[in-house]
Amino acid sequence: MGLEKSDTHPLPQSEVLSPQRIEQAARSALRTRVALVGPTGAGKTTFLAALPIAAAKASWTMTGLDGESERFLGEAADLLIGQRAFPRNTKGRPTYRWRMSTEITVPGRRFFGATTRSTRVNLDLTVNHNPGACDAVIYFFDPTRPHHDPNPFTGLGPLPHRVAVCVTKCDDPSVRTRTTGRQPAEVFHDLCQTSAAHSVREAIAHTFKPENTRYYTTSAVGFHDPAESNGHPHAIPRPVNVLEPLLWLQLGQT
Template sequence: MSLEAMNRPGAPVTKMAKIGLWGATSSGKTTFLAALYVAANQSQGKWNIIGVDQPSVDFLVDNTQILTKERRFPSKTEGIQEYSWTIMGETERVVKHRWRKRTESVPLHFQLDLIDASGRLFRGKEKDRAEEISEELEDIELDFDDPAESVGESGDAFDRLVNHLTECDGIVYLFDPLRENKDGDEFHYFQQALQNVTHRCMQNGRLAGRHLPHYLAVCITKLDSPKVFHTAHRRGYLTFDPDDPYLFPRVREDKAEDLFRELCHLSPTRSALQVHDAIKTSFAPERVRYFATSAVGFYLSPTATRFQASSFQNVIPHPTQPGEYTIRGDIHPINVLEPLLWLGQVTRR
C-alpha cells in the first residue's frame, strides 16, 4: 500500500512483525501459542487472530480443541514449526487535514511470523554425548514413528534457529522457574543461543552499540502453578484488573521483573540469575519488558462467579496416567496476547 493510501481516513494500519519464541524444553512455548486463540477471544471483542496459511489455521483450531475440550497439553514439538498469524484490532491515529488534526479509530493489523522450535535445539551443536543419548531415548519413548535426529541434522536446525532469531524484530523469551528449579541449566540454554545470535548480528552489522537490536518480552510462565503463585502472593506482587469480570490475579506490571529475580534466587544453582544479568548486558533496557504469564490461567469452578484463592489450581495430575497432567476446567490465559501486542506495537517493518 502506498503511503498516501495508508494515510487515507479509515485505511487500516498494517504492521509486520517477525517474532521469535525462545525458551528451554518444556518452558511452555507451544502451550503459550496454543492459548492464543482463547486469549484473543476473551479480549471482549478487542482482538481477533487468524492464520495466514493453512498450517497456522490448523494449529490454532487443533490446539484450541486440545486445551479446551480434551483438556490436555499439546504434544511435544519436533524440529522447527513456522506459523504466521494476523492479529486484528483497532488503534487511534492522528489524521492531518489541511488546517487541523483529528484522532480517529482505525483497524490495526499485525502480521506475526513466529517459530516454535523443539527446546533441545536451543542447546546447540556441542552436546554431551551421554545427554544426547538420553534425550534421544526420551524422544523414542514419546514418539516411535519419528526417527531421532542425527547430530548433523540437529546442528543444521540449530543454525536455522539462530538465523531466525537474528532476523527477528522481537523475541518472546519464556522462562519456567519450576523447570529451572529442577534442572538448573537455564543459563546454559540461554547463553548458547544468545552468543550465537550476537555473533551473527555482529557479522551482519546489526549490533546497536553493544546491544542487540531486538525487543525482548521476558515471560515468566506457569503463574498458575502453586510455587510461582505463592511467591508472587507472599511478596505482595499480585493485583487484579478491575475490568476482568472474574477478578483473576495478575502480577503488577512494575513487579514482574522483581518476581523474575525472586524466582531465580529459588533455583539451587542460581543459573537463572545469570540469565537476568545477560539480558541486561545484551539488550537495551528500554527494549525489554517482563510479563508474568499463564497459558491456562487459574481455575474457575462452574458455579463460581469470581476467582477463589482456596481452589486456584487449573493443572492437576492425570487421574489414570502417572506423571501426566490434565487441565481441570476452562482455560483463562493471562498475559499471552499482551507480550505479542507490545512487540507488535513497538517493532516496525
C-alpha cells in the same frame, strides 16, 4: 472452538503503546517477526495455543496466513478448550504466520468540535525460533525447572531487539505464592537468585538493552479454584499476560 469475546479493550491500558505504530498498522498491516526462545517444556507451545483465546477475549481475531498456521490455531485451541488438555511439545522448529485484527476508536477531525472514528488495525505476525532472523524475542523462563541453560543467547549479543521475558506457569502453586502482588521484573530477578538461573539474568542483560526489555508473569490457563476443574486437567482457560507481550513487541512505544 467456542472462543468467547469480552468487553476487554483490544489495546491494554497497562502497555505504553506508540500512536505512530498504531497508525501504521491502520494504514497497512504492520509486520513483525518474533522468535520464541526457551527450553523444551517451558510453555512455548501452550503459550501459542492460548494466544487465540486471549486474543478473542480482547476483541482481536486471528487468522492463519498459510495452511499450517491456520491448522495450529484450530487444533491447539481445541485441545485447551474442548479437551482441556495441554498440547504436546512441538517437534522441530515450525514457523507460524498469523494476522491479528481488531477495530479501535481513534480521534477524528472536523471543523467544529472533537469526534472519533473507528479504524481497523492489522498486525502480521511471524513466529519462529531463530533470534537471528527476527525483529523481537520472547524468552520463556520456567521457574519450575531445576536446571537452566546458562546462556540461551550464546553468540547473538548484543541485539537491538525488544525482548519480552515471560515467567511461565504462574498458575503452579509453587510459583503463584512468589508472584502474587509483585512486579514481574522483581519476580524474575528474585527467581534468578539461585545459582542455576543467575546466569540467565546476566545473559539477558548482556544481550538486550534495559529499555528494550520488559517482564511478564504469564499463565496460559489462568488461575482457578480446584473445584472448577470437574475432574479435567484444568478448567476453561483464562490466559494471563499472553496477548500483552505480543502487543508490546509489535506496538510498544520506543
